[in-house]
Amino acid sequence: MGKGGRVLCIITPYVLTIASLICLIMVGLGCTNSSSGSLNNLYFFRANLQNVTESSEVQSGVDQALDKLGQANIHVDDGDIKTALEQVQKQLGVTVADYYDIGLWGYCQGNITKDNKYDTSKCSKPKTEFWFNPMEVWNLEQTGLQNALPDGMDKALDVYKKVSKWMSVAYIIAFVATVIELVVGVFAICSRWGSCVTTLISVVAFLFTAAASATSTALFVVILGLFNEKLKPFGIVGSIGKNIYAASWLAVAFSLAAALFWLLSTCCCSGRSPYNHKNRAGPRPVTAEKTPYTYEPLGPYDNNQANTSYPPLPPQSRHNNAYEPFRHA
Template sequence: MGKGGRVLCIITPYALTIASLVCIIIVGLGCTNSASSTLNDLYFFRANLQNLTTTSSTKSTVSQALSKAGVTVSDGDISAALGQVQKQFDVKDFYNIGLWGYCEGNVNGDNYNISDCSKPKAEFWFNPIEVWNLQETGVENGLPDGMRKSLNLYKGVSKWMFIAYIVAFVATIVELVVGVFAICSRWGSCVTTLVSGVAFFFTAAASATATAMFATVTAAFNENLEKYGLHGSMGKNIYATTWLAVAFSLGAALFWMLSTCCCSGRSPYNHKGSSPRAITAEKAPYTYERLGPQANLNTAPYNTAYPSAPPPSQNRTNAYEPFRHV
């Protein structure tokens, strides 16, 4: 199998690598454009505040607290504090969290309408105390211990998740570039296999981290804040996309590895001759070579090789075929 067969051999892993790269890009584009409904459905976590409840007894208390700086609210006043902040700072009904930032909007019936998205930021993590303007209320001091621990965990792990996605993105691009050289030889496939292994590792690590981390955040959010009318949920589309990237990356790595064992780029034909698989036989000493039908056995070479052989009869031209002794 020659160069053409080599090209056909690497088409499959190359296509899988491109598919994995496209999926990673789609994950990164989630929650970056308020005008795109498709990208707005790509989120890791959604905080829903539309059913936020407050009690009349705590509203007046928190209203007075908001007029003074540094007033700390208790755990039972979290809902009231959020209700007052929602009125004063226009806190939205929901917040979608992506890789680079978040989008916010209001709920109209069954429709989640995005009004604005934050500017993309490296190593982003969603800080509800800052985004919801709760610094003045001191509500962070009244958060349950489980919620505070989950936020601290989310803050630290989100940086690793972001770095893992960036490394996976860069490694996949390098895989595509190096994969071009795999057409030429199996050494190119060997190098591409190593790069594809790195790309697969970080793609799988980023996807597993995102899934586990936001599952933990969602459980802690609902356990500690659902009684105040807040609800957290995980997106479906972005997780399907990121795990598709893992599947494509794994398939590419396996096929790149397979291309190192088969589909050689060398031609099986001998280019010295005009016919395929031409073989040049080496002449060993004391071998015989057939002569043409008009050969004269009385020439010097034959008299030398066979000094005692009588000349052939003139009427037996087809009795035997003459050979040259070399």
């Protein structure tokens, strides 16, 4: 099969590795560009605050006047996140967005139009080990309303913060390992040893891609249940994205398939020619070699021909030609 067959054997896992890398890139680009509608649809979790923002806009003229004079009696009960967000808008004049989408490296926010379309206004700057801190994003710390979150949310946020850091690291390792897999995969064309090394790297890429995908899925599913349990009574609803999980798990599938095909390439398609001689059209010629110290017959002895090299036959043996001289090879 030779080098050509070796190249064909490597193409399949190489293409699968590229597909896995593209999916990982899509996961990383989610919620990083406010002007891109396709990238804005790549989010792990969405917090919908539309009911809170609509109710905060309905404010009596007396309340507005008191707010301007600084005479408003601000009091928020523990766990009353809805009232706390309304007070944030009154005190700071900061408009709380209708929704917040959480990605891998940052979040995006925007408003929901009358025809129920999500219009993204801005996205945060991407950073590693990102986690969405509602106390900071919703300005609850700045207004001294740290007690606004319901019971149990503080512990849940602490767990989310720690797990999200591991999730970010896992995605980074998966991305780097996949890139290295592509680079080393070029050398797999030359020999099975190259395939062996590439297979080991592909296994690492697959394990971290699977770990990152499983972590993100489990993490935000748990947050979704707790979020809706604690905050839905106040008009804040959470939901899970679909596109980013599809991209992440497709990366896992492509990475697994690539690892299997890399392993297969170590067992076949060596790249060496089956013949090492110049004549490749026919079968390999077989050469015979004489064995040393053997004798060959000279043929029947002719009594009429003089032979100066050997003595003549004895008289008693000239008629039956029983004597046949041999020569040394």
